[in-house]
Amino acid sequence: MLVYFLIVVPVLLSAFFFFSYWQERKYRRKPFYRLSDVGWQRHAPPPEAELVHSAALLGDVGAIATDGTDPVMKLVQAWQQEAGAKGTMIFLGDNLYPIGLPEAGNRHRDLAEARLNTLIQSIKSYPGRGIFLGGNHDWLKGREGGYEQLLRQEAYVLEHLQQPNSYLPPQGCPGPSCLQLAEGLLLVVINTQWFVQRGTKPLGSKYGCPYADIEEFFVSLNKLLKRNSHQRILIAGHHPLYSNAMHGGKFTIKQHIFPLTALHKRFLIPLPLFGSIYPFYRKMFGAYEDMSHRKYKKMRKRLLRIFHRYNNLIYVGGHDHNLQHFEIQGNHYIVSGSGSKLAFVKKGGRATFALEELGFFVLNYYSNGQVWLECRTVSATPGQGQLAFRKLL
Template sequence: MFKKISITLMLLIAYFGSFSQESVKYRVILIGDAGEMNTGQFESLKDAAKHVIKGKTTTLFLGDNIYPSGMAIPGYGDFAETSNILNSQFKPMRDAGAAVYFVPGNHDWDKSGPNGLAKIKAQGDYLASFNDPLLKLLPANGCPDPIAIKLSDKLTLIAYDSEWWLFPYKKDNPGADCDCNTKEEVIAKMEDLMEQNRDKVILLASHHPFQSYGSHGGYFTLRNHLFPLTSLNKKLYIPMPVVGSLYPFLRSTFLSPEDLNHPAYKDMIKRVNAVFGDRPNVIYAAGHEHGLQLIKSKQLQIVSGAGAKMNPNKKGKNSLYQDFNQGYVVADQLQNNDMRYEYYNYTDTGVVKVF
């Protein structure tokens, strides 16, 4: 009797799992800032791979693919170590049957350092060496070109390199044969892609978010002030109120180009929003902040930057969801073309759906 009940339950689980997958037209798994191998990263990626539906899933790594400062180049870094970090991300997904695309982050550009252009080109070259059309850096070769990829008849991915926009060192790239070489050309290309996909849902992907209630957005929690070491390890509840308050003060006073309130970042937001900001069919997806957020104001912003790291963020007035545990996001286009978003956290007892 118990054997029959077990078999019945297994059949029901299989049926409802199949039914759930059949309701999905296309799936995008969004994981950002996953460029460090640790237990949370490993478990999150292993769990995310279980959500792959063969033939209709793309995994998008949203930048900071290699910590601390990008792909090794001669004289800088360990090639085996940095290649293994990339392998740890794409191999579980490709083995499961998902297409895998990486977008560049500031750490991939030498942590916004002087070797940035060489390092981001090296990352793209490494991925290209596999000769796999479903494994790419978008865009590649140090170019800023916005790239469009058709995911379904009603879903298009448009990816661009937001760190190229903010990068403070030399980025002239004459031998790369880029379609775009200036910010004006990037915006013109975005306008063309917007027009070509005006009747589709557009997933606009970059490393840098345009809305955030985390430290890059200028928001700091009481936890930041009292227990600053929890940004490194969530169990390090060591009170350091004076030191903890000093860091938010310095971050707010001396802005980095990597912070949303910096003039260069604000200029990027203004000019890209002029193309996409008023369009209800556009979803912004980014990493950068080491947490998970879903924000809805004029635009819908997914922040998935908790692949390997975590840092506190706040619940803001436009927050639909936020936390700072490691994890990832699944964005599904359903058969009726509606979009569905599910958030997953790595916990001490495993990876669980939290939203």
Template sequence: MRNVKQIYLLVMFSILYLTILLTTSCGVTGFYIKEGYELYSNSVDESKVSKRILLIGDAGEPSLDQREPVLKYLEMIASRKPDSTTIIFLGDNIYPSGLPDKSNPDYSVYKNRLIEQVKVIQNSDATGIFIPGNHDWAKGKSIGYLNILRQENLIESFDDLKIEFLPDSGCPGPSVVDFSDDIRLVIIDSQWFFNDKSNKKSCRESEEQILLAEIKESIDSFNGKHLIIAAHHPLKSYGPHGGFFNWQAHLFPLTELSDYLWIPLPVIGSLYPLVRNLGVSDQDLSSGTYQNYIKKLESVIDDYSGVVVASGHEHTLQILKAPNENLYLVSGFGTSAHRNPVTKNESTILAAYQPGFIGLDFLSNGQVILNVYSVDDDQKLNKIFSYFATNLVTFKKHSN
């Protein structure tokens, strides 16, 4: 009888484990595009582009043996229309812990990780905006504040370039940039919501409610057509930070530490995704801290539709249409080596398991084209998504 019970438990456990593996095998390979949003064209008349915004995140650990392919192609696209192009670097500009003091023996290594991104601005003659991420803040450690100030000072030392670091002074913002009467960018340092009090220095927006009120004011005061909010942390995501782990994470968990550690650890390996989904890391959407951030930001933007929320953090490319009719762009795959699995759900318009970046082309006739550029395994650039997204990104205020 005891043996029968043991066999039964083993069978039940095997079925459960197989179910987990089958579920996690539903990740995107290559890229996924929702039906009805297929590629419309591979080219656009550059003369009709009045404003181009390129979004790239988590580019702070570029390839060592060659120029990072994603940055090379980002520069190429920016160079086509430099006077009208702004590149927004969506945080995690220097891995793993931001820019240390010059006394650090590896200071030049970390500095060069940022310089590689600055070179894109320098060589293309476009405009650049860098915003901070959790790694720039030394993952929330007390040294993060000084690391942020050092990064800001380094970026703004290039006074011959059209480049800035926003929000400044280690404060959360919001920083408002009006590209025209019809295009407004609102920038938030989202890591500020995650930092403890020792990292919340004497900023004017020192209280969350004051900050949220100022974000709302920056939106309410806008009477144009297109509003973009840029912050490192996404409000929605379907990669590891959002709780999705593929079969590799369950069977070969040590590959999270090194690409070469293909040591099978079935069952034990599943503990890591399980713990992550319990919200142990405040950088995962499942954590209480992250949920607090999402709840407070959405309490503001739920009063509007057609808002574009651009983020990095997750090393994937995603376009998500929220129930509130706002559009969430996740562009955190700026380093080829940082490959995270990604899945899809009913809100997914695009999900890509390839490095690259996202672009918004605002045309002189009022149309808006949403583009996704990816670098394939042969290191060739492909425009995998190009869609007339005017209706998706037209800003509207809800009547009270």
């Protein structure tokens, strides 16, 4: 019996880990398509349809290069030329890594300011508009003092961009804020970080928010969606509601064997079995930024309970550093979080599409009422991109 536990069990576990790792290696950085979407290349918007509006969904761009060489920003420039004045750039939070825009004198301030200036300039040089949302890193990684950090970034954007409605929802309030992008296409912005933030969270007239009880947020959101059920609605928040990646409880075999790589990618100290404790904890209980955390879980449940009443919704978030699409109960849920970083995404599950690659999603709204989703990724040729997925929503 002792020989069984000392030899046979470790051999079986090693074989399992090796096979799983080999399977992951086969599909990492390769697109996953649901079977019914495998032939997506054969479908395209009708040539006679006129583009009414285009929205670039740019998540987690907080680590972009500021010297003009950033591949994703070059991809954005190509999209800008196509969309012209009919476009909106939506930055889905985590606009600045690692801790948002700190006060002057902080060691992170100069780089954060340079990155934010790069994003602002990309909007200024473009005839369309740009909108920023706050993510957990913009809120000081969700810690105490995050509210002040968020207000500092919002004030900087408003001062330097000089465009109305360029940071939503305003004053760090929960929202919902809405903006008519085009006739028949409404943008609704939610501050999902508010629900999981520690420390000060603005609510009530003292902070410039329209209500003092968070229950009124859900009532207001439902009324807004019901009142606009005749048009297509794009809902933007930082946190995804469906995900096949880390914040959705999906981890690689490497993360089970080398758990210290969560602290630094070079900490390759093998801790098999013991190393599975950390992924298991994140999957079952979660950090504040995980779907399994009680606060995130409560927010997600309340939002989905409202969204499932309608069938004209497109919800987009970032947070997980990859590209994903889900179609659930007639609505569409998008993760567009690979603006500057990459992380593992598991294939299959409820996803219709998943890809671990730098890039972003684009929503194109046409004169015939159709909305097409496009996934644009960085290609091996500098300055050029490639279309990885397209779908009629």
